[in-house]
Amino acid sequence: xxxVAHAHDDHGHHAHPTGIMRxxxxxxxxxxxxxYLFFALIMLFAAGSMALLIRAELFQPGLQLMHPDFFNQLxxxxxxxxxxxxxxxxxxxxxxxxxxxxxxxPDMAFPRMNNWAFWVLPVAGLMLMSxxxxxxxxxxxxxxxxxxLFIQGGISYDLTILAVHIMGLSSIMGSINIITxxxxxxxxxxxxxxxxxxxxxWLITAYLLIATMPVLAGAVTMLLTDRNFGTHFFNAAGGxxxxxxxxxxxxxxxxxxxxxxxxAFGIVxxxxxxxxxxxLFGYASMVYATASIAILSFIVWAHHMFTVGMPxxxxxxxxxxxxxxxxxxxxxxxxxxxxxxKGSMTFETPMLFAIAFVCLFTIGGFSGLxxxxxxxxxxxxxxYYVVAHFHYVLVSGALFAIFAGIYYxxxxxxxxxxxxxxxxxxxxxxxxxxxxxxxxxxxxxxxGMPRRIPDYALQFTEFxxxxxxxxxxxxxxxxxFLAVVxxxxxxxxxxxxxxxxxxxxxxxxxxxPAPYHTFETAPVVK
Amino acid sequence: xxxxxxDGVARSLAGGFVFHSRPRCSLTRxxxxxxxxxxxGVCFGAAIGFAVLGYWLVLPFAGLEIGxxxxxxxxxxxxxxxxxxxTIDGDAVVLEWRAGRRHGxxxxxxxxxxxxxxxxxxxxxxxxxxxxxxxxxxxxHHLSDEARLRxxxxxxxxxxx
Numbered sequence: 001x002x003x004v005a006h007a008h009d010d011h012g013h014h015a016h017p018t019g020i021m022r023x024x025x026x027x028x029x030x031x032x033x034x035x036y037l038f039f040a041l042i043m044l045f046a047a048g049s050m051a052l053l054i055r056a057e058l059f060q061p062g063l064q065l066m067h068p069d070f071f072n073q074l075x076x077x078x079x080x081x082x083x084x085x086x087x088x089x090x091x092x093x094x095x096x097x098x099x100x101x102x103x104x105x106p107d108m109a110f111p112r113m114n115n116w117a118f119w120v121l122p123v124a125g126l127m128l129m130s131x132x133x134x135x136x137x138x139x140x141x142x143x144x145x146x147x148x149l150f151i152q153g154g155i156s157y158d159l160t161i162l163a164v165h166i167m168g169l170s171s172i173m174g175s176i177n178i179i180t181x182x183x184x185x186x187x188x189x190x191x192x193x194x195x196x197x198x199x200x201x202w203l204i205t206a207y208l209l210i211a212t213m214p215v216l217a218g219a220v221t222m223l224l225t226d227r228n229f230g231t232h233f234f235n236a237a238g239g240x241x242x243x244x245x246x247x248x249x250x251x252x253x254x255x256x257x258x259x260x261x262x263x264a265f266g267i268v269x270x271x272x273x274x275x276x277x278x279x280l281f282g283y284a285s286m287v288y289a290t291a292s293i294a295i296l297s298f299i300v301w302a303h304h305m306f307t308v309g310m311p312x313x314x315x316x317x318x319x320x321x322x323x324x325x326x327x328x329x330x331x332x333x334x335x336x337x338x339x340x341x342k343g344s345m346t347f348e349t350p351m352l353f354a355i356a357f358v359c360l361f362t363i364g365g366f367s368g369l370x371x372x373x374x375x376x377x378x379x380x381x382x383x384y385y386v387v388a389h390f391h392y393v394l395v396s397g398a399l400f401a402i403f404a405g406i407y408y409x410x411x412x413x414x415x416x417x418x419x420x421x422x423x424x425x426x427x428x429x430x431x432x433x434x435x436x437x438x439x440x441x442x443x444x445x446x447x448g449m450p451r452r453i454p455d456y457a458l459q460f461t462e463f464x465x466x467x468x469x470x471x472x473x474x475x476x477x478x479x480x481f482l483a484v485v486x487x488x489x490x491x492x493x494x495x496x497x498x499x500x501x502x503x504x505x506x507x508x509x510x511x512x513p514a515p516y517h518t519f520e521t522a523p524v525v526k
Numbered sequence: 527x528x529x530x531x532x533d534g535v536a537r538s539l540a541g542g543f544v545f546h547s548r549p550r551c552s553l554t555r556x557x558x559x560x561x562x563x564x565x566x567g568v569c570f571g572a573a574i575g576f577a578v579l580g581y582w583l584v585l586p587f588a589g590l591e592i593g594x595x596x597x598x599x600x601x602x603x604x605x606x607x608x609x610x611x612x613t614i615d616g617d618a619v620v621l622e623w624r625a626g627r628r629h630g631x632x633x634x635x636x637x638x639x640x641x642x643x644x645x646x647x648x649x650x651x652x653x654x655x656x657x658x659x660x661x662x663x664x665x666x667h668h669l670s671d672e673a674r675l676r677x678x679x680x681x682x683x684x685x686x687x
Contacts, residue, residue, distance in 0.1 A: 183558070
């Protein structure tokens with residue numbers, strides 16, 4: 001019976017379903033993780049192409065390439081797809097691959113539900129993308145779906161609401177699976193405070209998702225009934241309150257911002273100690289800081305809507321509560337820097353992306369603090385300063401952490417080392433391109449250029465042209481990333497079980513590539 | 527039953543063989559209560575707050591979601607005391623199991639025991655049964671198809687030894 005007891009040692013010798021049916025019917029966490037990651041990659045190129053079209057139009061003042069309504073469709077779909085189709089699925093891919101491996105669990109707690117959670121996503125993605133082909137085109141009211149625009153649009157608005165529902169369902173199923181897996185399937189001896197920080201951040205992220213998804217589902221359903229069934233929840237003409245939609249939406253969407261960044265914190269907290277060859281500084285404080293950020297995320301929503309008008313006391317409350325988030329976030333940044341301090345550092349591609357994350361995410365955090373100041377926000381609201389802020393958080397924050405994680409764990413997934421030279425080219429072009437796109441947007445915003453417009457005043461031309469050059473550098477450098485991934489899947493130097501010298505954790509005890517089934521017998525953690 | 531939340535252990539005793547399998551269960555009651563009731567509080571707190579303001583459509587979604595969470599936790603809870611033990615000791619083959627509220631024990635003569643497995647490759651929801659005197663009992667509920675096939679081969683060799 002030793003073959004049952006040590007099933008994770010004899011990989012590759014047992015057949016499993018092959019072909020398309022393997023991917024459609026799979027309940028294996030590694031297969032589903034791969035599906036999530038490829039889905040996110042495809043959507044990244046789709047939504048990234050939309051971003052390049054937007055930047056091409058903004059290269060010069062005046063209308064060059066497209067009708068303004070199509071421009072609005074592109075900005076809306078770019079936002080929706082990047083958030084729900086790229087960042088969230090990519091992190092779900094990491095969770096599927098890594099959480100069971102890190103916990104010493106054979107799979108997720110509910111593998112069949114895991115399969116459903118993934119396979120509803122492409123349906124939603126297809127619905128979103130196909131809305132471009134419908135009469136009137138895709139949704140153009142912004143990813144925030146504010147009424148009255150969202151109540152007045154065509155059939156694609158109903159389709160988008162349905163797609164958002166489906167993506168929410170996928171998130172809920174995924175989150176319940178992750179919470180139950182992390183809490184119930186840890187290896188003997190792996191207490192909560194011994195868990196890798198990536199598991200902690202995902203546990204808290206899943207909690208946030210479960211807590212907030214009903215609010216989004218309710219909000220979009222009320223939009224749907226306003227559109228089709230004669231209700232007036234948000235229709236001012238019928239006595240409804242469109243501003244209330246903003247409150248409901250941001251009650252969901254501010255925690256959603258942390259849903260998009262907490263797993264990134266987890267990835268960076270795995271990568272930095274590995275390449276600094278030191279344990280993570282202040283593990284417990286990292287856990288408490290993550291939990292604090294999650295709790296605070298529920299009481300700051302109205303900082304997105306200072307301009308709608310609210311009592312001074314409310315403005316003060318939301319201003320100070322927002323600023324309070326800088327404290328646990330500062331703890332995290334301090335701990336990452338302290339982990340690197342006097343470490344035996346090496347600078348492989350995952351570490352480069354992690355360091356860029358720490359530096360650039362901090363810039364995004366600081367511009368967030370600026371926007372938290374109510375009187376300043378009233379000046380900067382809906383300007384390019386806001387666009388610069390959230391792209392520093394979501395591109396150099398979430399996306400760079402995703403790149404760091406992929407370079408870090410790809411040898412474990414594929415069994416091959418990636419091409420380090422190409423990886424470094426990808427890093428430097430991305431980091432330079434990203435800063436060229438988004439840093440000038442701070443100046444554009446401070447000078448008063450509004451967001452979501454295809455045309456602008458002449459004085460904004462130079463910074464817009466610089467941003468467009470940067471966008472194309474950043475966009476096309478992602479083709480290098482694609483080449484690195486495909487090359488690593490196809491072949492390359494054989495990766496050992498412990499890919500990185502300083503790597504710690506159960507996932508590095510299994511061979512590379514990780515066998516189809518791992519930890520069928522629980523390892524004991526001391 | 528899902529194959530994946532399992533923990534199969536097999537070992538040889540002096541002259542005998544024991545296979546023991548049970549689901550993984552690291553969640554304590556206190557942790558379960560904390561997670562569940564805090565989520566109930568946050569979800570329904572927000573939903574009731576919005577309902578009071580007239581935006582009641584958040585409530586049914588909160589209810590559905592908490593229902594799904596409750597089902598997931600209850601399913602795990604039901605499995606926590608499940609186990610299967612198959613012992614081959616001398617001429618005796620003893621099978622003991624608990625699945626939810628059902629539990630049982632069968633003693634068989636080693637020379638009359640047959641191992642039946644209805645597939646030869648994984649991925650087909652393989653069922654592994656221990657058969658004797660016209661009665662058969664399914665084993666390996668907590669295992670993957672691959673592990674079931676390996677267990678079948680091991681049991682056959684142990685029974686013939």
